[in-house]
Amino acid sequence: MNQTILLNPGPVTITERVRHAMQREDLCHREPEFAELALDIKARLAKVYPEAAKDYEAILLTGSGTCAVEAMLSTLVPKDGKALVVTNGVYGERMAKMVKIHGKKIEVVTSLWHEPMNLIEVENRLIEDSSITHVIAVHHETTTGRLNDVAKLGKICKHKNVALLLDCVSSFGAEAIEFDAWNLEGCAATANKCLHGVPGISFVLVKCSLFDSRPSAATSVYLDLYPYYKEQQQGYSPFTPAVHVSYALHEALIELEEMGGQKARYRHYHTLAQKIRQGFKQIGIETFLDEQDYSVVLTSFHLPTNATYEELHQFLKKNGFVIYAGQGGLKSSIFRIANMGDIQLDDVERLLDCFQRFDA
Numbered sequence: 001m002n003q004t005i006l007l008n009p010g011p012v013t014i015t016e017r018v019r020h021a022m023q024r025e026d027l028c029h030r031e032p033e034f035a036e037l038a039l040d041i042k043a044r045l046a047k048v049y050p051e052a053a054k055d056y057e058a059i060l061l062t063g064s065g066t067c068a069v070e071a072m073l074s075t076l077v078p079k080d081g082k083a084l085v086v087t088n089g090v091y092g093e094r095m096a097k098m099v100k101i102h103g104k105k106i107e108v109v110t111s112l113w114h115e116p117m118n119l120i121e122v123e124n125r126l127i128e129d130s131s132i133t134h135v136i137a138v139h140h141e142t143t144t145g146r147l148n149d150v151a152k153l154g155k156i157c158k159h160k161n162v163a164l165l166l167d168c169v170s171s172f173g174a175e176a177i178e179f180d181a182w183n184l185e186g187c188a189a190t191a192n193k194c195l196h197g198v199p200g201i202s203f204v205l206v207k208c209s210l211f212d213s214r215p216s217a218a219t220s221v222y223l224d225l226y227p228y229y230k231e232q233q234q235g236y237s238p239f240t241p242a243v244h245v246s247y248a249l250h251e252a253l254i255e256l257e258e259m260g261g262q263k264a265r266y267r268h269y270h271t272l273a274q275k276i277r278q279g280f281k282q283i284g285i286e287t288f289l290d291e292q293d294y295s296v297v298l299t300s301f302h303l304p305t306n307a308t309y310e311e312l313h314q315f316l317k318k319n320g321f322v323i324y325a326g327q328g329g330l331k332s333s334i335f336r337i338a339n340m341g342d343i344q345l346d347d348v349e350r351l352l353d354c355f356q357r358f359d360a
């Protein structure tokens, strides 16, 4: 049983059934039993968004969300191509750093962390520079909780016939993703955020037709998606996969389906996030962004004026809740509450009760 509810944006509080799945028998990853498990995980991942099931395939990697993001960028941005990275937070900036380190041509359209993506500038860059092959962005920028306007960005990409690569690490399984309308070539995600698995496995959903029409552009051995794609047709992997973590992801995906799938998870998160925002408003704690800008996954709040983050964090931890600090320049001004994982309304009620008792 969990003593503590995790309100950080991954790893999340898991259910007992997912925890138990990790205790299944030891498996060699070169045996058909593992291949069968991997193939079933791949099929279920591709079906989380029914629209993706036909044309996209989930490539499984052993590593955290960053591993999948870096594999996507390294493999899919062509060596003779050019990336336009759109940033308004830590995770967009990290992707710009990756593209640079992998030696690909890059341009960056930067916004401040409290601002939306600068889509006017994106459009201008695409008009002026026809050598740009890929636009790269973050779906849900976990730095602030903003759900970026990817619907608009995707429309621009579609119109200009430029491929979109998305970091969906903290949105996959909960927020809506449109594959065709956004001209999506690939999106990266992880087992241990909105899918409610445990850390250790991440994946990239890639448009399958690519693998036959373009060579790999990978600048890394471990992060080259092409060998994974090839071997995973039969359920195997070029390197040792996290077997027990795979059991947990498999169980978490079955659990997601039984609970009604992505749309039902969206509704559950929406209910929790609304309760959290309303509750904090009543206590007098204000959101960092305008309410309509948030995802259903996470909310950033201004720290109360009478307390430091450390004091607040310690008090809540003693009472069974782990909250999350702001990053970079927001470290001493905000805190964050994620509501992904096995969290119910009564957990949120206990959190709000607890907050009301906080007196620094």
Ligand SMILES: *Cc1c(COP(=O)(O)O)cnc(C)c1O
Pocket (backbone or CB within 6 Å): 009, 010, 064, 065, 066, 067, 069, 091, 138, 140, 141, 142, 167, 168, 169, 170, 190
């Ligand atoms: C959590 C997160 C990541 C990084 O995931 P790790 O598992 O910590 O490597 C990347 N992008 C976004 C948007 C995230 O929320």
